[in-house]
Amino acid sequence: MTALVGGDVRDAVAMVLELSTWPVLVYFLLLNSSYLVLIVLAGRDGARGRRRAPFADHEETLSAPLTPAVSLLVPAHDEAAGIVASVGALLALRYPRHEVVVVDDGSTDATFALLADAYGLVEVTRRLPADVPTTGTVLSVHEPADGRTPLVVVRKVNSGRSDALNVGINAARHELVCFVDADSLLDPDALTVVARPFVDDPARVVASGGVVRAVNGSRVVAGRVVEARMPSGWLARIQVMEYLRAFLLGRAGWSRLGCLVLISGAFGLYRRDIVVQVGGLDPTCIGEDLELCVAVHRAMRDEGRDYRVVAVSEPVSWTEVPATRAVLGSQRRRWHRGLAEVLWRYRGMLGNPRYGRIGLVALPYYVLFELIAPLLEVVGAVLGPMALVTGLLEPARALAVILAVYAYAMFVSVAALAVEELSFHRYGRWRDLVVSVGVSFVENVGYRQLTAWWRLQGLWAALRRREHVWGVMTRQGFDSEDLTPGSVAAPASVASRAPVAAPSAVAEPQPALR
Amino acid sequence: MILAVFAVTSLVVLLVVAGVVVRRVTRRAQESRVRRLSAEHRPLLLALVAGDPEDARDAAAAVAGLDRASWRVLEPVVIALLGKVRGEGREEVVRLLGARGVLARARADLRGRSAVRRAAAADLLGRADAAGGARGLVRLLDDRDADVRQVAARALGRIAAPAAAPVLLRSLATEPPRVPPATVAQSLLRIGPAGVPDLLAAVDHPVAVVRSTVVVVLGRLGATAAVPALCARLREDALTDVRCRAAAALGAVGLPAAVPDLVAATSTASPSALRIAAARALGDLGASSTLPVLHALLDDDDVRVANEAGTALLSLGPPPGDVAPRSTPAPVGAR
Numbered sequence: 001m002t003a004l005v006g007g008d009v010r011d012a013v014a015m016v017l018e019l020s021t022w023p024v025l026v027y028f029l030l031l032n033s034s035y036l037v038l039i040v041l042a043g044r045d046g047a048r049g050r051r052r053a054p055f056a057d058h059e060e061t062l063s064a065p066l067t068p069a070v071s072l073l074v075p076a077h078d079e080a081a082g083i084v085a086s087v088g089a090l091l092a093l094r095y096p097r098h099e100v101v102v103v104d105d106g107s108t109d110a111t112f113a114l115l116a117d118a119y120g121l122v123e124v125t126r127r128l129p130a131d132v133p134t135t136g137t138v139l140s141v142h143e144p145a146d147g148r149t150p151l152v153v154v155r156k157v158n159s160g161r162s163d164a165l166n167v168g169i170n171a172a173r174h175e176l177v178c179f180v181d182a183d184s185l186l187d188p189d190a191l192t193v194v195a196r197p198f199v200d201d202p203a204r205v206v207a208s209g210g211v212v213r214a215v216n217g218s219r220v221v222a223g224r225v226v227e228a229r230m231p232s233g234w235l236a237r238i239q240v241m242e243y244l245r246a247f248l249l250g251r252a253g254w255s256r257l258g259c260l261v262l263i264s265g266a267f268g269l270y271r272r273d274i275v276v277q278v279g280g281l282d283p284t285c286i287g288e289d290l291e292l293c294v295a296v297h298r299a300m301r302d303e304g305r306d307y308r309v310v311a312v313s314e315p316v317s318w319t320e321v322p323a324t325r326a327v328l329g330s331q332r333r334r335w336h337r338g339l340a341e342v343l344w345r346y347r348g349m350l351g352n353p354r355y356g357r358i359g360l361v362a363l364p365y366y367v368l369f370e371l372i373a374p375l376l377e378v379v380g381a382v383l384g385p386m387a388l389v390t391g392l393l394e395p396a397r398a399l400a401v402i403l404a405v406y407a408y409a410m411f412v413s414v415a416a417l418a419v420e421e422l423s424f425h426r427y428g429r430w431r432d433l434v435v436s437v438g439v440s441f442v443e444n445v446g447y448r449q450l451t452a453w454w455r456l457q458g459l460w461a462a463l464r465r466r467e468h469v470w471g472v473m474t475r476q477g478f479d480s481e482d483l484t485p486g487s488v489a490a491p492a493s494v495a496s497r498a499p500v501a502a503p504s505a506v507a508e509p510q511p512a513l514r
Numbered sequence: 515m516i517l518a519v520f521a522v523t524s525l526v527v528l529l530v531v532a533g534v535v536v537r538r539v540t541r542r543a544q545e546s547r548v549r550r551l552s553a554e555h556r557p558l559l560l561a562l563v564a565g566d567p568e569d570a571r572d573a574a575a576a577v578a579g580l581d582r583a584s585w586r587v588l589e590p591v592v593i594a595l596l597g598k599v600r601g602e603g604r605e606e607v608v609r610l611l612g613a614r615g616v617l618a619r620a621r622a623d624l625r626g627r628s629a630v631r632r633a634a635a636a637d638l639l640g641r642a643d644a645a646g647g648a649r650g651l652v653r654l655l656d657d658r659d660a661d662v663r664q665v666a667a668r669a670l671g672r673i674a675a676p677a678a679a680p681v682l683l684r685s686l687a688t689e690p691p692r693v694p695p696a697t698v699a700q701s702l703l704r705i706g707p708a709g710v711p712d713l714l715a716a717v718d719h720p721v722a723v724v725r726s727t728v729v730v731v732l733g734r735l736g737a738t739a740a741v742p743a744l745c746a747r748l749r750e751d752a753l754t755d756v757r758c759r760a761a762a763a764l765g766a767v768g769l770p771a772a773v774p775d776l777v778a779a780t781s782t783a784s785p786s787a788l789r790i791a792a793a794r795a796l797g798d799l800g801a802s803s804t805l806p807v808l809h810a811l812l813d814d815d816d817v818r819v820a821n822e823a824g825t826a827l828l829s830l831g832p833p834p835g836d837v838a839p840r841s842t843p844a845p846v847g848a849r
Contacts, residue, residue, distance in 0.1 A: 051630045052630060052633065052661055054634060054637070055633050055634055055636075055637035055661070055665050057637075057665075057668065060668065060696075060697065060700055061696075063700065064696040064697070064699060064700045065696070065699045065700065065703060065730050065731065065734045066695055066696035066699050066700075066727070066730060067696060124824075126821050126824065127817045127820065127821065128817065129816075129817040129818050130817075147828055147829075173821075199694060199696045200664070200694045200696070200697075201690075201694065202694070202695065202696070203690065203723075204690075397516070400516040400517045400520060401516055403517075403520045403524075404516050404517075404519045404520040404523065407519075407520050407523035407524045407527060408523050410523075410524075410527050411523055411526055411527050411530070414527050414530045414531055414534070415530060417530075417531075417534055418530050418533060418534050418537075421534045421537055421538060422537060425538070425541070433534065433535070433538070437531055440527075
C-alpha cells in the first residue's frame with residue numbers, strides 16, 4: 001500500500017504525526033478528563049436535587065411576598081402560525097406576577113392582527129424609556145382593552161432578534177426579564193423553578209438559565225408537551241441526545257463550578273437592572289446569548305461584586321431542532337462563528353486572574369475545547385486515513401484508537417441518559433431508550449465529523465470577518481393533538497425568515513457539552 | 515493499552531446502560547405497587563379525610579392497623595393529604611401519623627446526621643403543625659445545611675407560633691442571611707397579625723435585609739398600626755430599596771395618612787426607582803386626592819415615572835381623557 005503513495009507525502013505525514021502525537025494525546029486526555037469532571041459534578045448535583053425534591057416546595061415561590069415579578073420578552077417575526085396560542089400559554093404560566101411583552105419585529109404576516117383580535121389590543125401612547133440603546137424605530141405600543149391582562153405588544157420596524165429584545169427590555173416593567181422564543185413551549189412550572197434562585201438568594205443571583213430540550217417527535221396537547229418522545233429522523237434524534245448532554249451534564253456541571261458562561265437565549269432569566277447596566281444584547285454579535293452572559297460576568301467582576309449565574313435542571317423549555325442537514329449546517333456554522341466572535345471580543349478576560357474562574361477556567365476551556373476542537377477533529381479525520389494509507393499506522397492500532405475514542409464518546413452520552421433516567425425520566429417508552437443508546441453509537445459515525453466540518457467553516461468565517469448571513473429555519477411543526485387556538489403548535493413546514501434576523505433561527509441553545 | 519482502554523470504557527458503557535434499564539424496571543414496579551395499593555385503600559383514605567366522624571375514626575383505625583409493607587407505600591400518600599385537606603379531616607390525618615409513630619420519628623430525625631432527614635422531618639412537622647416540634651425547628655435555623663435552615667423556617671411559619679417571629683427575624687440579621695428573606699417573609703405572613711409587635715420592633719433594624727423584609731410583610735398584612743413606621747422608612751431609610759418597599763407597603767395598606775409622604779417621594783429630588791414605586795403606590799392606595807399629582811406626573815421627563823402614573827390613573831377608574839403620558843412618543847435612541 002505504501003507504494004501507492006509518494007515518499008514526500010509519507011514523510012510529511014510522518015513528521016506531522018511525530019510532532020502532534022503527544023500534544024494531541026494530552027489534549028484528548030484533558031478534554032475527556034474535563035468531561036468526566038462535569039459528569040461527576042452534574043451527577044452529584046442531580047442526585048442531591050433528587051433527594052431534596054420532596055421538601056423543595058416550589059409552591060412557596062408562588063405565594064412568597066418577595067418573589068420578584070417577571071417580564072417575559074417574546075420577539076416575534078412572522079409568527080402568525082402560533083403567536084396567539086404561544087402568548088396564551090405564557091400568560092397562563094404558574095407564577096404570581098408576570099407580564100408578557102411581545103415585540104413584533106416588523107412582521108409581514110398577520111402576527112399583530114391575530115394578537116389584536118385575540119386580546120382586544122388598543123394603542124396606548126406609552127413611551128418607552130431608552131434604558132438600553134436600540135436601532136429599530138418603535139411604531140406603536142398596544143395593551144389589552146380589559147386593563148387586566150398583563151400583556152404589552154410593541155410594534156417596530158424589523159431590526160433583528162437582539163434589537164427586538166432590547167426594545168422589550170425597555171418596555172419591561174418588572175425587575176426580572178425572561179427571554180423566550182415565540183415558538184418555544186414552556187412547562188407550566190418553568191418560570192417558577194427558573195426564578196427560584198432569585199427568591200432564595202436575591203442578593204447574589206443575577207442570571208438563571210433553564211433547560212432546553214428538543215421537542216421534535218414529542219406529543220403536544222394544547223401547547224404543552226405531555227409526553228416526550230424520540231423523533232423519527234436520526235438527525236433530530238442525535239440532537240435530542242446533544243441537548244441532554246449539554247444541559248443535564250454540561251450546564252449543570254459548569255453551574256456547580258460557578259463557571260456558567262452560557263445561558264440559552266431560548267430560556268434565560270436575568271435581573272433587568274444588570275442587563276441594562278451592560279447595555280442589553282448586542283445586535284451586531286451573532287452569538288448574542290453567550291455575549292450577554294459573558295458581559296454580565298465581566299461587569300460583575302469589574303465591580304468586585306459577589307454574584308452568581310446559575311442553571312436549573314427542571315422543568316424545561318422545548319424547542320424544535322433542525323431536521324435537515326442544510327438547516328443544521330447553517331445553525332452550527334452560525335453558533336461557532338458566534339463563539340469565536342465573543343471569545344475574541346472578551347479576549348482581555350482570558351487567563352486574567354481579575355476575572356476569577358471565568359477568566360482562568362471557563363473561557364480558556366471554551367477556547368481550547370470548543371473553539372479549536374473542530375480543527376483538531378477535522379485534522380484527525382484527514383491524517384488518520386493518510387497515516388493508514390502510507391503505512392505509518394497499523395490498521396489494528398488505528399482501529400483500537402478509533403474504538404477507544406468512540407467508546408468514550410458513548411460513555412458521555414449514556415451518562416447523560418443515566419442522569420435523565422434517574423432524575424427526570426421524561427422519555428418513558430422502551431423504544432426511546434433503545435433509540436437513545438443507538439444514537440450514542442450512531443452519532444460518532446459521520447455526524448460528529450460533519451458537525452466538526454460545519455463548525456470549522458464557522459470559525460473560518462469568523463476569521464475572515466465575512467458579513468453575517470442568517471439562515472432559514474424550516475420548522476416541521478409539532479406532533480400536536482390540538483391545532484386550534486389554545487395550542488402553541490405550528491403547522492407543518494413553517495419557514496421563518498426575516499430580512500435582518502429570523503427570531504426563531506438564532507436563539508436555539510448551543511448543545512455541545514457546555 | 516489502547517485496547518484495554520476500549521474494553522474498560524465499553525464495559526462501563528454497558529454497565530451504565532444496564533443500570534438505566536434496571537432503574538427503569540424497578541421504578542415502574544414501585545410505581546405500579548403504589549398505584550395498586552393506593553387504589554385498594556382509596557376508600558379508606560377518602561373516609562379518613564371526608565367521611566363523617568365515625569367513619570373517619572374507623573378508617574383511621576383500619577389504616578393504623580395496616581401491615582408495615584403496605585404502610586411504607588401509603589405513608590407518602592397520607593403525608594401528601596396534609597397539604598390537601600383542612601379541618602377535621604386534616605386532624606384525623608395528623609392523629610393517624612401520630613398513631614403510626616411517624617411524627618415521633620420525625621422529632622427524633624430533627625437531630626439526625628443526614629441533612630436530608632433533618633429537612634424532611636422539619637417539613638413533615640411543619641405540615642402536620644405538630645405540637646412539640648417548634649423548639650427543634652428553632653434550633654435548625656442555625657443548621658449547617660442551608661436547605662435544612664430554609665425548611666425549618668418554612669415549618670415554623672406553618673406552625674404559626676407568634677413566638678417564632680423574632681427568631682425568624684434574627685435568622686436574617688447575618689451577612690449573608692441564614693435563611694432566604696422570601697422564606698422568612700412567607701413564614702411571618704403565616705404567623706399573621708400576632709407577629710406585628712415583633713415586626714414593628716424590627717422595622718428600623720440596623721441590617722437592611724431585616725428592614726426590607728419587615729416592611730414588605732407589614733404591607734402584605736395591611737397593618738394600619740405600622741403606617742407611621744412605614745412612613746418613617748419611606749422618608750428616612752438610608753437604602754433606596756427599603757424606601758421603595760416602604761412605598762409599596764403603604765400603597766398596600768391603603769391609609770390616606772400615607773399620601774403626603776408618598777406624594778413627597780414622587781418629587782424629582784427622589785431617586786428614579788423611588789419615584790416609580792411611589793407613583794405605583796399612589797395608584798394602589800386609591801385616594802382621589804392623589805389624582806392631581808398623578809396627572810402632573812404624566813408629563814414627567816422620566817418616562818418610567820410617567821408610565822407608572824398613567825397605569826396608576828387607569829387603576830383608579832375610567833380614564834378622564836388623557837391618562838396616558840402626554841409627551842410625544844420618541845424614537846428610542848440609537849446604539
